[in-house]
Amino acid sequence: MLQEFAEENIEPLAIGAWILGTGGGGDPYISTLNLRRLYAEGTRVDLMDPMALDDDDMVAVVSKMGAPLVGQERLGDPVHLARAVEVMEDYLGKRFRAIMSVEIGGSNALSSFLAAAVLNRPVVNADAMGRAYPEAQMTSFAIGNLPMFPLSLVDVRDNEVIVTRAASWKWMERISRKVCTEVGSTAATCKAPRTGREVKEWGIHDTVTKAVELGKAVLDARRRHADPVEAILNHEGGKLLFRGKVIDVARETTGGFLRGRTVIEGIDGDRGARMELAFQNEWAVAFRDGEAVAMTPDLLCLLDTVSGSAIGTESVRYGQRVTVVALPAPRLLTTPAGIAAVGPRAFGYDIDFRSVFP
Amino acid sequence: MKRIGIDVGGTNTDAVLVDGERIVASIKVPTTQDVLSGVKAALSHVINAPASTGLSVDAVMIGTTHFTNAVVERARLERVAAIRVALPTGRSLPPMCDWPRDLYEAVDPMIFMVHGGHEYDGSPLVPMQADEIRNAAMRIRDAGITSIAISAIFSPLTTECEVKAAEIVRSVIPDARITLSHTLGRIGLLERENVAILNAALQSLGRTTVQAFADALSDIGVGAPFYLTQNDGTVALADVAAANPVHSFASGPTNSMRGAAFLTGMENGMVVDVGGTTSDIGCLVGGFPREANNIVHIGGVRTLFRMPDLLPIALGGGTIINPQTGEIGPRSAGYRILTEALVFGGSTLTTSDIAVAAGIVEMGDRDRVKGLDRDLVRTTLARIGDMVADNFDRMKTSADDVPLIAVGGGAFLIPDKVAGASEVVRVKNAGVANALGAAMAQVSGEVDQVFSGMSRDEALAAAETGARNAAVSSGAAQDSLKTLEIEDIPIAYLPGGARRVRVRVIGDIAFG
Numbered sequence: 001m002l003q004e005f006a007e008e009n010i011e012p013l014a015i016g017a018w019i020l021g022t023g024g025g026g027d028p029y030i031s032t033l034n035l036r037r038l039y040a041e042g043t044r045v046d047l048m049d050p051m052a053l054d055d056d057d058m059v060a061v062v063s064k065m066g067a068p069l070v071g072q073e074r075l076g077d078p079v080h081l082a083r084a085v086e087v088m089e090d091y092l093g094k095r096f097r098a099i100m101s102v103e104i105g106g107s108n109a110l111s112s113f114l115a116a117a118v119l120n121r122p123v124v125n126a127d128a129m130g131r132a133y134p135e136a137q138m139t140s141f142a143i144g145n146l147p148m149f150p151l152s153l154v155d156v157r158d159n160e161v162i163v164t165r166a167a168s169w170k171w172m173e174r175i176s177r178k179v180c181t182e183v184g185s186t187a188a189t190c191k192a193p194r195t196g197r198e199v200k201e202w203g204i205h206d207t208v209t210k211a212v213e214l215g216k217a218v219l220d221a222r223r224r225h226a227d228p229v230e231a232i233l234n235h236e237g238g239k240l241l242f243r244g245k246v247i248d249v250a251r252e253t254t255g256g257f258l259r260g261r262t263v264i265e266g267i268d269g270d271r272g273a274r275m276e277l278a279f280q281n282e283w284a285v286a287f288r289d290g291e292a293v294a295m296t297p298d299l300l301c302l303l304d305t306v307s308g309s310a311i312g313t314e315s316v317r318y319g320q321r322v323t324v325v326a327l328p329a330p331r332l333l334t335t336p337a338g339i340a341a342v343g344p345r346a347f348g349y350d351i352d353f354r355s356v357f358p
Numbered sequence: 359m360k361r362i363g364i365d366v367g368g369t370n371t372d373a374v375l376v377d378g379e380r381i382v383a384s385i386k387v388p389t390t391q392d393v394l395s396g397v398k399a400a401l402s403h404v405i406n407a408p409a410s411t412g413l414s415v416d417a418v419m420i421g422t423t424h425f426t427n428a429v430v431e432r433a434r435l436e437r438v439a440a441i442r443v444a445l446p447t448g449r450s451l452p453p454m455c456d457w458p459r460d461l462y463e464a465v466d467p468m469i470f471m472v473h474g475g476h477e478y479d480g481s482p483l484v485p486m487q488a489d490e491i492r493n494a495a496m497r498i499r500d501a502g503i504t505s506i507a508i509s510a511i512f513s514p515l516t517t518e519c520e521v522k523a524a525e526i527v528r529s530v531i532p533d534a535r536i537t538l539s540h541t542l543g544r545i546g547l548l549e550r551e552n553v554a555i556l557n558a559a560l561q562s563l564g565r566t567t568v569q570a571f572a573d574a575l576s577d578i579g580v581g582a583p584f585y586l587t588q589n590d591g592t593v594a595l596a597d598v599a600a601a602n603p604v605h606s607f608a609s610g611p612t613n614s615m616r617g618a619a620f621l622t623g624m625e626n627g628m629v630v631d632v633g634g635t636t637s638d639i640g641c642l643v644g645g646f647p648r649e650a651n652n653i654v655h656i657g658g659v660r661t662l663f664r665m666p667d668l669l670p671i672a673l674g675g676g677t678i679i680n681p682q683t684g685e686i687g688p689r690s691a692g693y694r695i696l697t698e699a700l701v702f703g704g705s706t707l708t709t710s711d712i713a714v715a716a717g718i719v720e721m722g723d724r725d726r727v728k729g730l731d732r733d734l735v736r737t738t739l740a741r742i743g744d745m746v747a748d749n750f751d752r753m754k755t756s757a758d759d760v761p762l763i764a765v766g767g768g769a770f771l772i773p774d775k776v777a778g779a780s781e782v783v784r785v786k787n788a789g790v791a792n793a794l795g796a797a798m799a800q801v802s803g804e805v806d807q808v809f810s811g812m813s814r815d816e817a818l819a820a821a822e823t824g825a826r827n828a829a830v831s832s833g834a835a836q837d838s839l840k841t842l843e844i845e846d847i848p849i850a851y852l853p854g855g856a857r858r859v860r861v862r863v864i865g866d867i868a869f870g
Contacts, residue, residue: 030451030548033451033455033456034450034451037450037451037455067478069478069545069808069858070477070478072545072546072547072548073447073478073511073512073545073546073547074444074447074448074511074547075444075447075448075450075451075547075548077447077448077449077450077451078450079449079450156446156447156483157446157483157484184477184478184483185478245754251847314847315652317652319641319753319754321752
């Protein structure tokens with residue numbers, strides 16, 4: 001039930017998590033460096049099967065929030081993620097059995113590992129999104145209608161905040177975002193604590209392993225000079241949507257989100273066609289010649305055609321050769337409650353969700 | 359205006375003498391082991407060419423790969439001290455934490471992390487503590503280190519901490535040579551700091567290299583000011599360039615692309631520069647190479663600064679062909695082509711032999727390739743064509759056909775028809791495009807900052823003014839300034855409509 005997370009799994013985890021980030025979640029580079037250093041110092045993290053949790057165990061849900069650009073200067077430090085967990089323990093007067101990440105997409109996939117390495121606790125092989133999403137009400141725990149408070153938030157200057165109550169998941173998101181902005185648009189948070197039973201019932205399970213295996217498939221394909229994109233599709237049972245070249249990127253920030261669209265001109269079999277990928281931090285909807293052909297919660301991933309590396313909404317640029325793929329969403333996200341929380345309408349598109357997967 | 363342009367490459371040293379826009383003389387000589395005798399030979403040739411008689415030289419522009427080689431070879435690097443002003447952030451990832459072990463050891467740094475720095479909106483993160491910096495400076499002085507890199511959090515937005523820290527260090531070590539990260543890099547602390555430290559490690563080499571070039575020039579009687587060419591297709595006065603060696607890292611291919619623009623009069627299009635071992639494909643925008651917007655690794659170190667966006671291909675005039683399979687490269691005869699290629703009496707089949715056999719180019723002894731299998735020649739040429747077309751398409755930014763300019767000593771390898779190219783442009787003197795690009799170089803100024811609390815137009819205008827001022831302080835003539843690029847990206851999570859704006863301005867050198 002506890003298994004040491006091997007050092008050689010760090011790189012695959014980062015590669016897989018960046019793909020599952022569907023354009024958002026932030027480049028895992030800095031977190032990877034941090035975890036490598038902790039391992040180099042002899043620290044090891046154990047991975048825990050969520051089903052091995054006792055019903056009344058307490059699980060900390062950690063997350064680094066804020067602007068990726070600020071993270072490129074402030075270089076997140078594991079001790080702050082760990083501190084957010086300690087602050088929550090002090091407030092609750094209870095000890096956490098284990099730690100999990102709020103999302104498996106992008107750099108936050110490693111947040112649980114960083115906190116766990118400092119605190120010497122296991123990481124639960126699960127997350128609350130199965131990918132990356134921009135807001136707190138887009139977690140599986142919110143879909144499950146679980147309590148959304150309390151929340152602890154820690155910044156580097158010794159500011160520690162506890163939000164004791166919030167009226168809803170959306171209010172929790174608004175309040176914590178406001179505080180995060182105030183302390184410099186980056187902070188470590190420990191979200192509403194979960195019981196073992198809640199994680200077993202509402203967590204998205206085995207996603208750490210899933211990200212690692214996906215990353216390994218990419219690395220293996222590169223080593224064999226095989227097509228990494230095809231390896232991703234085979235591994236996840238995904239679907240190829242489009243191949244082409246980025247010809248336009250329009251970005252704007254509204255309400256604290258990075259929104260915009262990327263236009264891709266088809267090549268090879270897609271020559272003559274166009275795909276537009278609309279995004280809000282993550283890729284949200286894919287339009288082929290104006291028609292919505294794929295959408296959240298299916299995972300839309302923009303991949304470098306040659307390397308299979310994920311391309312983020314912040315780093316996509318003119319001229320890149322890309323492949324757009326869809327990967328199946330965790331089942332919970334495609335239930336009616338899931339669609340209400342993370343379907344196209346949650347992102348402002350008046351479209352009925354239609355999966356590309358039968 | 360008479361100028362000499364020199365490009366010191368791995369295989370050849372090229373020189374041109376231009377008068378205004380007219381090429382008076384040009385030469386290609388093999389690069390020598392000591393570099394300088396080759397430079398002197400090339401210089402003497404163009405100066406003493408009959409057409410040059412009576413012309414005095416106003417400026418000499420030198421492009422060199424010397425500094426990149428030092429990093430790649432982990433040789434001739436100086437011991438440095440790195441001071442990072444960022445605590446309480448970044449403690450877990452100290453300076454150089456992501457460097458390859460051997461390069462780290464070659465630089466053997468002293469590392470200090472102290473409190474201070476700023477936020478994205480220009481407010482202080484925590485107060486900087488002068489004592490911490492003074493103590494670091496005293497330890498650096500006691501260790502006998504004089505080359506120091508200083509980085510501070512968000513310094514591209516607010517330079518205050520780096521500038522103040524440098525003053526404190528200088529008060530302790532008056533002869534310190536200090537590199538401030540904001541003068542070289544962009545947002546991304548680790549990457550910007552890496553560039554600053556690489557630069558600091560090259561200080562001694564920068565000075566000795568520039569001094570050696572100065573001696574070579576004075577030996578052959580050229581008293582004109584001289585400049586080193588930079589990654590972005592511009593030049594800096596030799597003394598300034600000596601202090602910023604990292605700005606000269608990728609100047610070779612950049613010079614070729616600038617030369618291609620000049621030779622053809624085309625400001626936009628694609629360029630393929632075919633050397634002895636490799637070719638580079640790049641995109642010309644407004645007469646300058648399009649810049650890479652992403653991470654560039656140099657000697658295994660992650661950096662983020664002004665570099666041309668190039669796609670290297672393992673195809674050159676010396677690339678070896680397997681006579682059995684027709685396989686092309688990736689090995690190359692390189693500078694040994696003059697003894698190893700069939701047409702030069704050797705026994706190795708190279709792309710040049712194929713080209714001679716096909717009658718595309720004349721060199722060496724054509725009779726020596728007469729017996730080559732016709733099918734092999736035809737299929738090899740077709741494969742070269744496919745290689746070029748495929749890589750050309752990867753670098754294109756639209757599906758429309760665009761012109762492809764072929765330059766460099768091996769330009770003959772580029773077929774007359776390339777899929778996706780509206781035409782393949784060939785020009786006289788294409789073989790010395792790089793030296794010509796160096797000769798015609800201008801100076802630039804850049805701003806890359808986050809602006810908040812102002813409209814988009816105001817932010818763009820503020821950035822443009824900053825870039826113009828930077829260009830003038832680098833030696834550009836005010837009335838020649840031209841804005842080359844404006845790019846802005848709004849930033850998520852930041853209030854006040856924050857956006858990151860990058861503007862680059864270019865101008866002619868102000869002489870006198």
